[in-house]
Amino acid sequence: MSLALCPVSFAAASEFVEQFHRHNKPPIGHKFSIGVENNGVLVGVAMIGRPVARMTDDGLTLEVNRTATDGTPNVNSMLYGAAWRAAKAMGYRRLITYTQHQESGASLRAAGWAVIAQRPSRPGWSRPSRPREDDGTSFVQRTLWEAS
Template sequence: MTSVPKLHLVPVPFAYAAGFVDTWHRTHKRPPGCKFCVGVADDDGVLRGVAIVGRPVSRMLDNGATLEVTRTTTDGTRNANSMLYGAVTRATFALGYSRLITYTQRPESGASLRASGWRVIAERPARPGWTRPSRPRAVLGTEAIPRTLWEAT
């Protein structure tokens, strides 16, 4: 049986967190910016995961009191993602924000979110993408995928 490494929280600058996302995230690129980032490292100081928190992507949710976890990424280390979600939840409310949200895409189970006390608040149907005749957008590869909206409790 493989032992689970002991993990601890570490501060991570955005540039470093974004590079970690570039290396490890399986579906998305780095977000354009953030409010704050946090990482988890093992006892040897090896970074095992990062979370990036920023303004909500949806302008309808960007009310000044809400933040969104725009990326979490790990190298697969057990419990790292749950630790990240717990940390960003505590930090968000400690900073005075009143709401923290994130999305998962199918087929992600949301196990780390449930383990951290988050709850599902909406199921979003697949969208054809963001491009419109009046404002063309690049195809990202994440179009036409149903999403689940989660909220920290």
């Protein structure tokens, strides 16, 4: 096995997420994406963008909005580490992401990330002033992580 980081376009990352992510669709935009190849075959992607929560969108913080892999070992932790190195090199000071309650976060810990908060479940993103479709994250507790 020969894992290597590679650039990946928004379109290619979105297609990969559609195919391999367990419960979410691709985000609608991003700042950049990173891929991991195994002998020239794309086996994982990370999509990094502005934070979803408006209170954390301070211009110096990015969020890993999605990662997806085909199950190849160590790819997710490789993506999280590379995402932080790239964001830091671009001048960002924080990189955050969320996991759902049932996810262990082993890949994040392996990449040096730390838990900074537990978030209670919420009824969803939909509000009377801006209706949204349920994206599968309603009523799910989340853990907030930060690269360190």
